[in-house]
Amino acid sequence: MKTVLPNGDFEGCIDTHMSGWEEKHRQPINNLSTEEFARCYYVGYELQETPEEKILRKFNYMSAEGWDNYIDGMLYVLDELNIKIKGIK
Secondary structure (H helix, E strand, O other): OOOOOHHHOHHHHHHHHHHOOOOHHHHHHHHOOHHHHHHHHHHOOOOOOOHHHHHHHHHHHHHHHOOHHHHHHHHHHHHHOOOOOOOOO
């Protein structure tokens, strides 16, 4: 979190957070409450992938490794369930 915050200035960041982040790359931080923001700042945080992101990551790994049979299986299941994931076929 400190890497995305200006100068690591916590008080200034709290003030900015309360009024709202304007920079496009920081706007997702606006979704956090002030309490959540402070907790992330002091304790840290871990980004969680969506199920689609997990599937895409696994698909890309299998593609890079040349696991064509597994890729075919994934594509079959996604097609049967009518699931579309950006970046996969």
